Amino acid sequence: MDEPPLHPRVETVAEDIETMETRGAATIADAAASALVTQAAESRAETPAAFRGEIRAAARTLLDTRPTAVSLPNALRYVLQRMDGESVAALRASVERAGSSFRDQLDRAQDDLGEIGANRLRDGDRVMTHCHSTDAVACIEHAVQQGKAISAVVKETRPRKQGHITARELRELGVPVTLIVDSAARRSLGDVDHVLVGADAIAADGSVVNKIGTSGLAVNARERGTPVMVAAQTIKLHPDTMTGHTVDIEMRDESEVIAPEDRAEIGEITVENPAFDVTPPRHVDAIVTERGQFPPESVVTLMRELFGEGTREPWAEPTTREAERRPEDES
Numbered sequence: 597m598d599e600p601p602l603h604p605r606v607e608t609v610a611e612d613i614e615t616m617e618t619r620g621a622a623t624i625a626d627a628a629a630s631a632l633v634t635q636a637a638e639s640r641a642e643t644p645a646a647f648r649g650e651i652r653a654a655a656r657t658l659l660d661t662r663p664t665a666v667s668l669p670n671a672l673r674y675v676l677q678r679m680d681g682e683s684v685a686a687l688r689a690s691v692e693r694a695g696s697s698f699r700d701q702l703d704r705a706q707d708d709l710g711e712i713g714a715n716r717l718r719d720g721d722r723v724m725t726h727c728h729s730t731d732a733v734a735c736i737e738h739a740v741q742q743g744k745a746i747s748a749v750v751k752e753t754r755p756r757k758q759g760h761i762t763a764r765e766l767r768e769l770g771v772p773v774t775l776i777v778d779s780a781a782r783r784s785l786g787d788v789d790h791v792l793v794g795a796d797a798i799a800a801d802g803s804v805v806n807k808i809g810t811s812g813l814a815v816n817a818r819e820r821g822t823p824v825m826v827a828a829q830t831i832k833l834h835p836d837t838m839t840g841h842t843v844d845i846e847m848r849d850e851s852e853v854i855a856p857e858d859r860a861e862i863g864e865i866t867v868e869n870p871a872f873d874v875t876p877p878r879h880v881d882a883i884v885t886e887r888g889q890f891p892p893e894s895v896v897t898l899m900r901e902l903f904g905e906g907t908r909e910p911w912a913e914p915t916t917r918e919a920e921r922r923p924e925d926e927s
């Protein structure tokens with residue numbers, strides 16, 4: 597059987613996610629939802645079955661890009677579970693509606709989360725960041741809008757140096773920034789009031805999956821008595837972990853770690869490049885979401901409320917229970 601035709605935009609978005617041209621868990625989710633909308637809007641499918649097949653194929657292509665950020669399957673699931681209708685026109689409209697409602701909610705959630713996270717920051721506080729998280733930056737942005745003077749120690753975040761993005765964005769907010777290499781973090785922890793990071797996925801036991809280096813930072817922060825705050829919208833909650841599944845940690849190419857010529861000079865070695873690590877809940881003080889802040893151990897309650905007892909593949913047909921939950925979700 598022929599593969600359903602994919603819109604070139606879906607291929608481009610998938611490639612951009614894979615190469616990290618588009619990166620950051622929330623940004624990836626937004627791009628994926630928007631790609632599904634394009635696929636729907638420009639589909640030439642003549643039957644409802646063909647249309648559904650196209651949207652599912654687009655979702656699979658997008659899902660196959662990066663394995664760790666759960667916001668990606670959560671975004672695809674959100675849209676696909678709302679795909680509904682007896683005709684191509686009705687199906688198209690439902691995907692467009694769901695995509696745009698998902699993207700609106702994403703924006704609103706980040707704003708609400710930023711407000712809540714900002715309440716934890718006091719005037720004059722100094723914050724240490726790791727990697728680049730739009731959710732974490734939103735907390736600082738809101739604190740600045742509340743008139744608080746915030747300064748930041750920004751970890752470079754090897755190997756891809758997303759800390760540079762954080763440094764630039766914080767500078768644009770007028771936040772004084774000190775950039776450090778990752779290995780200087782412990783030395784600087786005594787000078788900061790909070791560690792503030794984002795998340796790619798949060799497991800049912802409250803473990804936080806985030807950029808490699810987060811767990812070491814959290815352990816050191818705990819030893820120094822510096823609180824660790826994780827800014828994560830609820831699309832970062834990983835529903836499959838409620839039923840025992842583990843989060844797949846992405847291993848990226850060794851060329852991000854060492855240039856081929858340097859490697860050749862060293863000789864026969866193995867290079868490992870895990871993109872994420874897992875911080876146990878005991879090293880996290882608060883998970884800040886758009887629904888409030890939670891101690892990590894209680895996040896499972898929120899997860900159950902939002903996802904029920906578990907989920908299936910994003911392209912699976914909704915169960916009656918999921919179908920019933922839809923209208924209130926979109927309010």
Ligand SMILES: O=P(O)(O)OC[C@H]1O[C@H](OP(=O)(O)O)[C@H](O)[C@@H]1O
Pocket residue numbers: 619620621622623727728729730731732758793794795796806807871
């Ligand atoms: O959703 P927001 O808060 O923007 O980002 C969340 C997380 O996504 C990033 O991963 P990567 O740089 O895509 O590997 C970082 O690990 C960051 O903390």
